[in-house]
Amino acid sequence: MKKAFITGITGQDGSYLAEFLLDKGYKVYGLTRRTSTQNFERIKQIVHHPNLQLVSGDLIDQHSLTYAIKQIRPDEVYNLAAQSFVQASWEQPVLTGEFTALGVTRMLEAIRLGYPKAKFYQASSSEMFGKVREVPQKETTPFYPRSPYGVAKVYGHWITVNYRESFNLFAVSGILFNHESPRRGLEFVTRKIANAIARIKLGKQKYVELGNLDAKRDWGYAKDYVQAMWLMLQQDEPDDYVVATGETHSVREFLQLACQAAGISDWQSVYKHNPKFDRPAEVDLLVGDPTKAKKKLGWKPSVDFEGLVKLMVEAELEMERES
Ligand code: NAP
Ligand code: G4F
Numbered sequence: 001m002k003k004a005f006i007t008g009i010t011g012q013d014g015s016y017l018a019e020f021l022l023d024k025g026y027k028v029y030g031l032t033r034r035t036s037t038q039n040f041e042r043i044k045q046i047v048h049h050p051n052l053q054l055v056s057g058d059l060i061d062q063h064s065l066t067y068a069i070k071q072i073r074p075d076e077v078y079n080l081a082a083q084s085f086v087q088a089s090w091e092q093p094v095l096t097g098e099f100t101a102l103g104v105t106r107m108l109e110a111i112r113l114g115y116p117k118a119k120f121y122q123a124s125s126s127e128m129f130g131k132v133r134e135v136p137q138k139e140t141t142p143f144y145p146r147s148p149y150g151v152a153k154v155y156g157h158w159i160t161v162n163y164r165e166s167f168n169l170f171a172v173s174g175i176l177f178n179h180e181s182p183r184r185g186l187e188f189v190t191r192k193i194a195n196a197i198a199r200i201k202l203g204k205q206k207y208v209e210l211g212n213l214d215a216k217r218d219w220g221y222a223k224d225y226v227q228a229m230w231l232m233l234q235q236d237e238p239d240d241y242v243v244a245t246g247e248t249h250s251v252r253e254f255l256q257l258a259c260q261a262a263g264i265s266d267w268q269s270v271y272k273h274n275p276k277f278d279r280p281a282e283v284d285l286l287v288g289d290p291t292k293a294k295k296k297l298g299w300k301p302s303v304d305f306e307g308l309v310k311l312m313v314e315a316e317l318e319m320e321r322e323s
Contacts, residue, residue, distance in 0.1 A: 007031040008080030015042035017226040059103030069114035089149035100152035119170040122160040126177040136289040146281040177244035177288040181222040182315035198316035201262040211277030213252040221303035231297040244288020261313040
């Protein structure tokens with residue numbers, strides 16, 4: 001039985017990846033950190049699965065990571081844990097650096113010292129392209145991060161490449177563009193809009209307050225993207241890949257389509273601008289070129305932009321009707 005160790009198992013991607021690997025017959029170990037209340041909402045369907053084991057630790061605590069790797073001796077390690085909210089990275093830049101940047105080195109050290117045969121996946125991000133140097137962005141596009149989060153991810157990306165080249169580890173970096181789902185945190189713009197529009201439709205809320213509607217993102221479906229992570233670790237050679245849909249849409253388009261999906265005819269009547277949600281430095285346009293992932297991994301997205309908005313709004317309508 002293959003063994004996988006996932007950091008960030010309680011997050012959006014970690015929970016989908018754990019389900020995907022359990023379905024494939026893996027024994028899955030998930031790192032969870034101590035919190036005053038348990039945060040197992042996204043893994044509630046699998047938490048009692050006989051092939052899932054939760055392991056206590058934190059990206060800031062080297063011993064907990066090295067101990068876990070030594071004990072488990074995993075075939076595959078997926079480092080998905082991070083302070084992942086861009087806006088919060090201006091409010092907590094040092095903590096973001098500790099988790100999202102140095103946390104990667106701690107994981108790599110744990111593998112190097114504890115079980116160097118493990119294959120390592122690093123959750124890199126399209127935020128590294130920031131003020132984009134070319135359109136669309138591919139594996140060779142230079143980075144120009146625009147937030148403490150983006151800067152931390154650039155560090156995580158290069159330390160992964162460096163450990164591959166220095167210590168011959170099977171370490172790969174997946175440069176994933178935005179991917180969403182009904183399990184997205186409520187603070188991210190897609191889930192925030194989908195949830196607010198459902199609540200407005202049901203008469204529970206009047207407006208949705210947003211920042212910059214002009215920002216454009218390449219949005220895909222999270223379930224498709226965890227499959228790409230796994231495919232990267234099944235290759236003969238470690239390499240880095242862009243994972244994206246190749247299409248870009250504005251926050252405004254997301255809002256308009258969400259209203260349409262809920263049967264709200266005038267999107268402007270339910271929207272207010274709130275400068276609180278504007279960012280000190282914005283990433284205006286992201287659009288990825290997934291040619292390499294399609295060709296070498298045989299990966300392709302199964303849900304388009306319209307389908308994604310629809311599935312997110314429908315999930316929120318169902319949840320809000322029940323609550
Ligand atoms: P998420 O939902 O915010 O999940 C983050 C996970 O990291 C949670 O399980 C969280 O645990 C854990 N975590 C945070 N700090 C930790 C620490 N110090 N020690 C241990 N665990 C810690 O993020 P996601 O959307 O699933 O994204 C997964 C990864 O992909 C992240 O690294 C993110 O930066 C990256 N990424 C995401 C996207 C995207 O569009 N979703 C795109 C590119 C890259 P708690 O539950 O305890 O908070
Ligand atoms: O949903 P967002 O917060 O995601 P963002 O900043 O693109 O980051 C996400 O994707 C990255 C991949 O590129 C990941 F690495 C990262 O971990 C995270 O998952 O914001 C998207 C856009 C931004 O341009 C923001 O300015 O939406 C704009 N926006 C407008 N109003 C808003 C809002 N964003 C949020 N969160 N809330 C608003 O009210």
